[in-house]
Amino acid sequence: MGVEQKPNAGKVANVLRGMADFGQSPWLDFIQRSFTADGSLKKLVDEDGLKGVTSNPAIFEKAMGYGSDYDAQIKELLADEILSPGELYEKLAITDIRATADVMHPVFEATKGLDGYVSLEVSPYLAFETDATADEARRLWREVGCENLMIKIPGTREGVPAFQQVTSEGISVNVTLLFSFAAYVDVLEAYLKGLETRHARGESIDKIASVASFFVSRIDGKIDAEIDRRVKEGDKDAEALKALRGKVAIANAKMAYQHYLEVIKSSRWQKLAAAGAQPQRLLWASTGTKDKAYSDVLYVDELIGKETVNTIPPATFDAFRDHGKLRASLTEDVEAARHVMDEQKRLGLNLDAVTETLVTEGCASFCDAFDKLLGAVAQKQKAMLGNKVLKQSVQLPEALKKDVAEITEDWRRAGKLRKLWARDPSVWTGGEEAKWLKWLDIVEERLAHAVELEAFAHDVRARGFTDVLLLGMGGSSLGPEVIAETFGRHANFPKLHVLDSTDPQQIKAFENAVDLKKTLFIVSSKSGGTLEPNILKAYFFAAAEKALGKAPGAHFVAVTDPGSHMEEVAKKDLFWKIFYGEKQIGGRFSVLSNFGLVPAAASGLDVNAFLRSALHAVKSAAASNPPAQNEAFQLGAILGAAATRHKQDKVTIIASPEIYDLGAWLEQLIAESTGKKGTGLVPIDDETLGGPDVYGKDRVFAYLRLSDKASAAQDKAIKALAEAGHPVITIDLADKMAVAQAFFHWEFATAVAGSVLGIDPFDQPDVEFSKVETKKLTNAFNETGKLPDETAFAKDGAFAFYADASNAKALAGHDVGTILKAFFGRVKAGDYIGLLAYIARDEKTRAWIQDVRLTLRDHLKVATAAEFGPRFLHSTGQAYKGGPDSGVFLQITAEDHADLPVPGEKFTFGVVKAAQARGDFDVLSERGRRALRIHISGSLEAGLKALAEAISKAL
Template sequence: MAGTSNTSPSRGADSIRKLGEYKQSPWLDFIQRSYTESGKLKGLVDLDDLRGVTSNPAIFEKAIGSGTDYDPQINELLAKDALPPGELYETLAITDIRAACAVMHPVFEKTKKIDGYVSLEVSPYLAFDTKGTIEEARRLWKEVDRDNLMIKIPGTKEGTVAVRDAIEDGINVNVTLLFALDAYKAVLEAYISGLEARAAKGESVADIASVASFFVSRIDGKIDAEIDRRVAAGDKDAEALKALRGKVAIANAKLAYQHYLEVTKSPRWQALAQKGAQPQRLLWASTGTKDKAYSDVLYVEELIGENTVNTIPPATFDAFRDHGKIRASLIENVDAARQVLADAKRLGLDLDGVTSTLVVEGCAAFSKSFDTLLGAVAAKREAVLGKRLLHVSADLPSELRDIVAEAEATWSTEGLVRRLWKKDASVWTNGPEAKWLGWLNIVQERLAHVDELETLARDVKARGFSDVLLLGMGGSSLGPEVLEKTFGQKAGWPKLHVLDSTDPQQVSTFEKAVDVKKTLFIVASKSGGTLEPNILFAYFWDVAKKALGKDPGDNFIAITDPNSHMQDVAKEHHFWRTFFGDPAIGGRFSVLSNFGLVPAAVSGIEVRKFLESTRLMIESCDASVPAEVNPGISLGLILGHAAKNFGRDKVTIQASEGIASFGAWLEQLVAESTGKIGRGLVPIDEEELGSPEVYGKDRVFVDLLLGDEKPNSRLAALRNAGSPVVTVRLTDPEQIGQAFFLFELAIAVVGSVLDIDPFDQPDVEFSKVETRKLTSAYEETGSLPKEAPFAVDGDLSFYADDKNVAALGKGDAVSILKKHFARVGAGDYVGLLAYIERDLETRRWAQDVRMKLRDALKVATAAEFGPRFLHSTGQAYKGGPNSGVFLQVTATDANDLPVPGYRFTFGVVKAAQARGDFEVLSSRERRALRVHINGSLEAGLKTLADAISKAITGA
């Protein structure tokens, strides 16, 4: 087939149209809504005999990402349904593709289905995923539903397998990103094999079209750059190298065409042709000239041949129309083309290596363009939704900002956002993480069954309950508590109360706060084996039975996982209702499941509206949103890298009064998820802001604002002093659901950064074990094991393990406390752990003490109440960094309460929990001291506060 055409070159304003005389089809490598709607695309069909349109992520990035062409449809779509950015983009793209298909359909009919095609690419993220590619190809083919559509599939090894399956399915395919002759041969084989498989099933092969897009100019870009480098370095073959400049890509394409000609003459192909099969035409892509030393129409002029396509970018299209020369160039000088490739190989230009690199780079470039495109769509979506979304912003020191930006780029490059949403455990430790990711999809699942919750709400209201008392711990209680505190009591609905303590005084307080006869009791326990909800159930079942004079099952609801012990209890006691959680969701991630939604529904919160609002944030964070603009991913990378790279592992939570309770829920999420194997973040809630002088360099501040409330004025000074500040602004309380999900995702990302499993809580379990040992001992003997203080000062008795006693020595309260707090160093924190009733007065006492400690020692301080913190921050205190100095406070209960069916009392359980907690702290070699108050709690707390003040100030 080598030789020179006798046809004289022609030029002029109709050069594009004349390509048809050489049986080459000009396609346009461009798509944009305004171009189609204005009639310009049809104008090219009429003027230049344009025969097809191709698109790719880079083209759509320019079309959708800039300008306002797509804004009206975006506004219209989001007014109906808050689509995630990926679905929003696809809807926009499909609208464009369908419109272009309509313009090109007359060409499709005129050419008897040879031309008139419009190409839409599968996600570039799937370039190395055969299964994902064929699934998306089938989905897009069905969704667009146009017979002159072509689905673009990359010519990777994985994509080539998908090409065969797509052809067998009857899908028109444009195989893209072909550079190497061997890759093209494999693609052509896949096309033929697909047709043969289809024919073997008795299905038609006559209506299927395919092109193989062979990329051209990028090859010369790589080869020429290597030639220039070697020539500049004084290579001995400089002249021979320079002779190859701008020739390798065209030579490579000519030999690909020769293979095409050979295959189409083969008996195997002719058998398919007799059945009406179209040949898979070669399509020349990347035909815009990159090197200004070459003609701007080089890659059009030199690749003209029968039964081929050239997809031409707009600028090159115009240039070729103006001054392109027409000749049958593709079959010219084929032997010379072979010599060019032989010389390139002899000179070590490594065409095979170049083409392999270009495939990888091409996929990466399209993925990056897709990231940019989806980021732009996400930004437009956020702008349209406006105040329907909470807003996240961050003021970061430059060094942290740079590392976070680098991490965001890595997450995009490695597809980690998509892998997380696919529940790929390799995002974390490749352990059991995948089985704990049900929270990612629970809102959509609950919305699909929201009528169950709405029916419950109507039934509760109809029954006239005055109160709802939830009995739970940790994840079963902290989320509902946020909802109760945030939304308050709704008019005409029962008041929600949340009890998560074994302190007998607190149990009694809650009992007195409700009208037992008109109270709906919710027992919330995932496993049904947790001690606290079980004994709270036993107590209030007995109370309700006495008040009602009958078994009170009709006044009880259970929330538990399927097949749990609590399900059996509910069935045995004839509970009114039982609602199930998702076993694939851990307690601290369960607030958006039934564990949070059932209490919400029965207290009058409109769960449908709440879930729909929450879904907006989930969609803002979904798999289609690149890390750079994904609020949950970005927040997680900030928190994770602040700790990992800069030691800023104390997350200090500030919150507007209307959403202040969110901090306690966030404490548990942060501490239990990240505080393990000596790593993690330590959450600091309700610590009043001070001046920069009282802080070290271990803080990140998270400011949760509601409405138009201004940030705390002290944050500006802290920011100026170099502290990272993240601001999360909610327009209204309903967006608390968005905040729940935002931080769930962020903390999952922190786990990835710190290389830990964020879904286990090993040290919480150890505390439970120690508590069970003590309560079991009490059941057997009627008393807890004896213990002796190492020092007594008035009503204060001090306890510690041998190592801590050796460090503290014996003496009065002030001297012991002075030595204890003298062990606090830079980067440490103080944990005040009080096993007493959590009420207004005790919380004020704790706040006063912690502020004095913070200001004197210049470290973070946590004030927690037991036993609730055991299911929350207790994990980080025991399993996280060994930077905590702990003062546990216990007291003799003024009054105690029995636990029906057990020998022990609530006071005994609380004491066992405190001792079990302290035992685990000691076994982890924490700096821990326990002080027990004998007698009046009020007087003892004052005495202790005075002693602490003297110990840290010397006054």
């Protein structure tokens, strides 16, 4: 796009140059890098007397969105920095503004600062925010650093006080989107006040310039349309209405100019002028003709006057050069203009309402253009980054695709992404969500302190530890487990183990797997009051003390929130270090905080590289990446739409073998965040892929694919599911380090899905209920030396069956076959089965639970969840109790062949596990869930084998 030079350019008769004789400055409403770089802009200055340049989001969208002008700089910037689309756009725009300002600077000097300006607009998203507009104006003024810059601020009710404030600070401003006489009066008053405030402080006002951009043609567009409508309908005033066609906008502008002339005659202005103040000139904007019935230079010909500016679009610039007519038109027929204004009022054309609408539409139009601009920048950025960022592709049924598009447009129009990043709780329920959003900027915060974690890693290696044993539950353990399982052991660093169980056999297995004398113990607990980390700390502190023969505090590190009980314990027991979490981050969103990074650093992971990878995901999900291009948002919208509009609420997680454990972390994030108030997403992890025929219609498949290690079998199975019409989301990670990106990507998507579901994704009310029930039972044990008695409703060999009265009645029977047949007979299409095993989690038991779940899935065509307690209580347990009532739960408990004491307590680990199982079951029953508990006596291995056979027969 360019400005065509006509044959008579540069001649003495050039009417563009002749505008100066009438006191008007021609500015160009256009900016483009190539146009500046190839000398075309300077040619307009030299030959046509061009005096200034304006830009807006629509102009930049056309300039940046097409062609390759900006590709080289984009590549250069992205090689050095990790940027959001908005940050990238701004760097590109500032480069253009500075280059244009250089071309225009001789004009600035020649006119002593009256002309030679280039304008850069504050974000149109801020049009109705006073403080944010002023802040951005200041920031852009500093960033550009050119004396012939004008910051464009919209003349909204909120924009005017921002303009007044920054004027008083010495910033030159182009006030834009002025349509009404009243709005212009307010703007000129604000200019005077801003100068007066600055002058009263004894500061100079001779370097400040301002223009008031008064929009013209859009007014006629609205008024003429109304005239045409009324004439067509046979209005009694048809002739009078037709006489106003094409005249109201110019009359409105002339009235504004008359007000300007009155003000500059005032003693108030003369005082400021004597101090060196420049007048705020009226700038005629939107001067391209929209109606072909009018002259294509109408809004230039008719608005020529002293101390004014006309910012002209390229086509009109060429047209005026060719056949424009110079005369002092702005002061002609002023009385006729007043008559037009009176007539429009008499005839009910309601110019005031029209101008109000135009301001709103103008702001919306600039926002739309800015969305398109940022979307185009985001697309280019993504293409140039290549495999540095995760890639998401989706295959959705048409109905779901349409619903996602509707949600996307709703979020775009309402600016909900910006509201989310602004911590506005109205994105969700308007409750306490804002208290839990520190995860949005934790990556940049931790990057700024990465040196501390690197120093810790160095010290861990220097101390010769061979093992790191993390003691935690839920958010404190699942993220570190992903890091341990994904990255394995790093050379010259200890091996990371993660223990999140109260099962005595499992605890003993971990104790035997490490050298207690050379183990660093990380006790990880946000609140410091969670039962499991506290009793695990007590046990291993005592074990380490025995092995070392001295107080083992130097072998212990705590990760906890400031002021927690765990902080007190760590100080009392002289822990080597205490790392602090953020109180404003919930456990399941904490993996990119110290709760994930401390164990990662201790095990030798390059934390700086890990966080820089995560930062790519943060910037990709930024508010400046519009919803349609924002893949993290799109993931959340798909999950939310699928659950709320299509009953597809089983999020089935498939992951490449090398990153398989991401699913366990995702289970907690999704279930605990969304499963509440009878709605939510039910994550299904580690369910081996089958053919399309084994699945119902309630699934969304999320495939986490490690690109360089992709499984051909998984790819083939996923393709078959998509072809069968199942919704499939594929997220490609270039390498293992991109797991950091997956963490943030899913956190953001989950927050979005929570909004679509209409819930607070940051609370977990039903997890707390289970804790309460468990505490009741452990307290009872402390008082009586045993857990309260319970009675099985049936027994069969090694099996005892427990249920509340309602479930027991539905499962009437006395043998395992009859009971299981009745139990699984309650499963309906759209349900899922939860296998909740309170037994040691090891290779054998994991293989057993997988075999059973696949048998159930393939026979009943329903989703299956295979969980180990008490681990899942801090993960999927929330959704099982508070989410949709579609779960059918088989809890499995067993006798412990050995138990372990909890130092300082009467109860043992076996008692705690039993109390947790019973507390969990009690809450499931209280919520009316279809639940059965089977307790195995004797050999666990034999009991599990017999149970698997019984389930298979019952089906």
